[in-house]
Amino acid sequence: MDVRQYADLFLTESRDHLTAFNHLLLEWERDPAAPEPVGGIFRAVHTIKGMAATMGYGAVADLSHRIENLLDVLRRGEKPATPATLELLFKSADALDRAIADAVAGKDAAAPLQALIAQLDREAGTGAAPATPGRQRPSAPVMMPEAGPGRGRTVRVALRPQAALKGARAILAIRKAEALGAVSAVAPAPAAMETEGFDGTFSFRLDSEADAVVVEEALRAAGDVDTVEVAEELHEVVAEGVRARHIRVDLRRLDELMNQIGELVIARGRLASLTSRLAEPDLDEVALQIGRLAGRLQSEIIQARMTPVWQVFDRFPRMVRDLAKQMGKQVAFRVEGKEIELDRTILDELADPLVHLLRNAVDHGIEPSEDRVARGKPAVGQLVVAAVRERSSVAIRVSDDGRGVNRAAVLARAREMGLVAADQQELGEQELFRVLTRSGFSTARAVTDVSGRGVGIDVVSTAARALGGSLEIRTEEGKGTTFTLRLPVTLAIVRALLARVGSELYALPLTHVAETVDPKPEEIHRVQGRETVLLRGRLLPLVRLHEVLGGSAAAPAAQRLPVIVLEMGERRTGVVVDALVGQQEIVVKNFEAPRGMLPLFSGATILGDGVPALILDAGGLM
Amino acid sequence: MGHRVLVCDDAIFMRTMISDILTSAGYDVVGEAETGVQAIERYRDLRPDLVTMDIVMPDMGGIDAVREIVKDDPNAKILMCSAMGQQALVVEAIQAGAKDFVVKPFQPSRVLEAVQRVLG
Numbered sequence: 001m002d003v004r005q006y007a008d009l010f011l012t013e014s015r016d017h018l019t020a021f022n023h024l025l026l027e028w029e030r031d032p033a034a035p036e037p038v039g040g041i042f043r044a045v046h047t048i049k050g051m052a053a054t055m056g057y058g059a060v061a062d063l064s065h066r067i068e069n070l071l072d073v074l075r076r077g078e079k080p081a082t083p084a085t086l087e088l089l090f091k092s093a094d095a096l097d098r099a100i101a102d103a104v105a106g107k108d109a110a111a112p113l114q115a116l117i118a119q120l121d122r123e124a125g126t127g128a129a130p131a132t133p134g135r136q137r138p139s140a141p142v143m144m145p146e147a148g149p150g151r152g153r154t155v156r157v158a159l160r161p162q163a164a165l166k167g168a169r170a171i172l173a174i175r176k177a178e179a180l181g182a183v184s185a186v187a188p189a190p191a192a193m194e195t196e197g198f199d200g201t202f203s204f205r206l207d208s209e210a211d212a213v214v215v216e217e218a219l220r221a222a223g224d225v226d227t228v229e230v231a232e233e234l235h236e237v238v239a240e241g242v243r244a245r246h247i248r249v250d251l252r253r254l255d256e257l258m259n260q261i262g263e264l265v266i267a268r269g270r271l272a273s274l275t276s277r278l279a280e281p282d283l284d285e286v287a288l289q290i291g292r293l294a295g296r297l298q299s300e301i302i303q304a305r306m307t308p309v310w311q312v313f314d315r316f317p318r319m320v321r322d323l324a325k326q327m328g329k330q331v332a333f334r335v336e337g338k339e340i341e342l343d344r345t346i347l348d349e350l351a352d353p354l355v356h357l358l359r360n361a362v363d364h365g366i367e368p369s370e371d372r373v374a375r376g377k378p379a380v381g382q383l384v385v386a387a388v389r390e391r392s393s394v395a396i397r398v399s400d401d402g403r404g405v406n407r408a409a410v411l412a413r414a415r416e417m418g419l420v421a422a423d424q425q426e427l428g429e430q431e432l433f434r435v436l437t438r439s440g441f442s443t444a445r446a447v448t449d450v451s452g453r454g455v456g457i458d459v460v461s462t463a464a465r466a467l468g469g470s471l472e473i474r475t476e477e478g479k480g481t482t483f484t485l486r487l488p489v490t491l492a493i494v495r496a497l498l499a500r501v502g503s504e505l506y507a508l509p510l511t512h513v514a515e516t517v518d519p520k521p522e523e524i525h526r527v528q529g530r531e532t533v534l535l536r537g538r539l540l541p542l543v544r545l546h547e548v549l550g551g552s553a554a555a556p557a558a559q560r561l562p563v564i565v566l567e568m569g570e571r572r573t574g575v576v577v578d579a580l581v582g583q584q585e586i587v588v589k590n591f592e593a594p595r596g597m598l599p600l601f602s603g604a605t606i607l608g609d610g611v612p613a614l615i616l617d618a619g620g621l622m
Numbered sequence: 623m624g625h626r627v628l629v630c631d632d633a634i635f636m637r638t639m640i641s642d643i644l645t646s647a648g649y650d651v652v653g654e655a656e657t658g659v660q661a662i663e664r665y666r667d668l669r670p671d672l673v674t675m676d677i678v679m680p681d682m683g684g685i686d687a688v689r690e691i692v693k694d695d696p697n698a699k700i701l702m703c704s705a706m707g708q709q710a711l712v713v714e715a716i717q718a719g720a721k722d723f724v725v726k727p728f729q730p731s732r733v734l735e736a737v738q739r740v741l742g
Contacts, residue, residue: 164725165704168712172723175716194709223722223739 007104010055013352014100017044021093025086032081041089042071043459047352048096052103053319056197059109060099066117067092070124079125088123092116106196151184152207154231155215159200163224166200167193173222174204180218181208200226251344254305261294261301262587266606268294302490306341309387309396312351313338316358316385323362330369330380331362337387342394343490346467350396350487353460354385357398357483360457365402365481375478377401393469394489399482405475410435433473437461460485468494468511494588496605497564498581498613501545505613507586507605508575512618514567516580518560533563533574540565542574543621548600566618573622588615624648625741628668630661630684631676631703640674640703643730644737658682662690665698672740673700675720677711685715692719699740703728 021044028037049064067089073079095116102109157173159166170193177183186204193202206215212230219228268291275287313335324331342350366372366381373379382401387394411427414420414435420427427435436457460483461471469487488494496507497516519533524542526532531542542563563574586605602617627649631637641651653668655661659682665673673691675684684702691698702715702723712723721740724733 165709165712165723167709168704168716168723171713172716190713194713221739221742223736 007055010052010057011100011104014048014052017048018093018097018100020044021096022090025089025093028081029083029086032086038071038075038081042068042075045071045096047459048100052100053322055103057100057103057109059113060096060103062110063092063096063099063113063117066120066124067096070120073124085123088119092120151182152205154203155206155219156203156227156229156231157201157219157225158227160224160226161200163200166224167195167198169222169224170198170200170202173219173225176218176222177204177206177208177215180210180215181206183207206230249304254301254344258301258305261297263606264294265298265587269607302343305343305345305490307344307347308339308341309347310335310338312347312354313385313387316354319355320358320362320383323359324366327362328368329362329366331366331383332380334382334384335386336384337389340387340389340394341489342487346487346490349463349467350485353463353485354396354398356457356460358383358385361398361400361402361481365400365404367403371403390486393486396485396487397482398485399480401480404477404479404481405432405436405473406477407432432475436473437471465511468509494586495583496586496615497583498607499545499562499564499575499577500579500581501549501577505581505607505611506545506577507584507613507615508564508566508618509615510583512566514565514572517563517565517574519563520560524561535565535574538572540572540574542576544576545616545621546578548621566622571622575616575621586613586615624650625671626650626652626668627737628653628655628661628664628670628673630655630658630664630673630679630687632656632679633676636676636703639728640733643728643733644674646730647734647737649737656680658684658687658690661687662694665691666694669695671699672737673698674703675700675715676703677708677715685711685718688715688718688720701736701740 021041024037024040024044028034028041045064045067049061049068052058052060052064070085070089074081074085079085095113099109099113155177157170159169159173163169167190171190174183174186174190184205184207186202188198188202192198208215210218215230216228219225271287272291275283316335317333320331320333324333361383366383367375367377369379372381384397384399386397386399388397407427410432411420411424414427415422415424419435419438420431437460438458457471457473464471464485464487467487469485472484472486473481474484475481495510497510497513499506499508517533517535519535524531524533527539527541531544532539533542534540540563562577562580564577564580566573566575584607586607588603588605600617600620601614602620603615604612605615606612627644629637629640629644629651631640631654637654637656641654644651649672652670653664655664657679661673661675661679661684662682675688677684679687688700688702691700696719698719700715700720702712702720704712704715704723704725712720715723722736724736
């Protein structure tokens, strides 16, 4: 594991969030009464805070927290967003940018921020809460001091605590070991050893016949070695002499390869339909062979993009440990199904949502030990992240045995916020889910540094949907909560509903399609200027796709109108099309939308018969 | 007769101190160098048993000097002298072929331990 890969990831993601921060601020400045920007900014900052805390960048986490405090006050409308406030937020965005750069570069990011932090605190009216010492200390990024699979015996070495430049010393020791035989699976990775937090314990596999005493002697010759432990058993991980070999490939190359193979698969479809018309046996045979080869290539490339989840999960144990410590909780954390694989892009997108869920579990889920004991539960709370391969998806579960969701509190808060009827006495499973995933919803009384104010579940649910997946919550009061994220194994191929408007075909990924209905024209009513239809007692606003697309006049009034019901969180919209064509697996191709184009399309695809179709973005339609 | 040592550092203060530590322990400081280029030249001329090498020096740094010396004599025994916070550079030097390192501020006992380790 290379810790720097996390730093890169952190940097890229943070930059994205900062861009969003700035963009939304501009929007907000244009229309200070608009409610949307503040929520978006809040989430961006919150995400940066979570990531920074995971990476051990205390100063970044701290600044983010202060910005969040102010945003929260503004979001609740406790204070108006004056030009001066917005100016302060612009300044904060710049400072956050610099702090991130400093932190990643290993520079002290905290010092230049003091004045700004004081200003933010004044503006938010929170006053300077004393920062937790744990967050100030530059802690090391996550590292796993256990050697992974490899040839030979595991050797564990601990350097003297007072040793200087422990990383360099460890590398020196490894070189000494290399004189005896091949060294592999060094943990932590050499790059991690060079960071501030490396504690001087490391392990590796040594493929050597040398006696344990000889190994120890060689390692001690590196100096500052405290203890050496040479495991007795031989780990022959590589079965049947097949040795896995790896090279690094730029992800963009894989993306490009995937694109090209997508094209090939499309061309295959056209070839097949042409040959079937010609009825030439020789040509048929070649076409069939090309078809098989294209199919094999496609599955190979999908496989090549697969990445085991541990590449993201491996940073969690340290994070959970630090969180638990900070919260004064006792948590036993376990990761299961580390080897399960997902498309690299999906995996990268998954990191944030999982961080949210874990933080929530430690902060709100698991009770303090004394409470647990008083309830007859074991003092130590259990927290598990498990990846399981299902038929056509991967399920990732985050479960804790904590207090569970307090339905009464959720109901009370939901009533307060007007999310349910004022006289409602009970929340069904569906409603509970709807309320919990609502943006900004929280019952947490104390604003803590950890999970804050309930951003989290809506973020997780949105992220899951954006990836073509779903989120499920099961909770039992007093027993615990399990969040299940179901995700497609790959993003490149999705099932979509094909619809026709005029002479064009459009594809709508099934992810957000709840159902299709076909109301009669007379069932459509105008409510507050919008066309709506009553669907099982709920008003469903309608969008006529041909109008949105700026197309020609409506098709002649049909007997019944085909409507695709889109659902995103609790929002539902009906999309009226001319005709439904059917369901099909499509190869998603991203495209650069021409300037001025409607933000309605997320990509394009070419159907088997060579006809192109634009892929509609459900979010854009709602 | 003690082992012959070449001391390379651009600061006279440091060279003097290292020489004193080594001499008092019975080593024979046969030469000094204050740049990387000088270090390479002196090494060729003197063929010492051990070199102490500062990392940051004008006119070719210590790491490049290590590379050149090792190219010339794969068995060269070079001890890097580094400051705190130069971890990455020390690692680079080790990869270039340096045998060990000591960290400033120097404690005589640590320096001598390292010298003994390198000389084996």
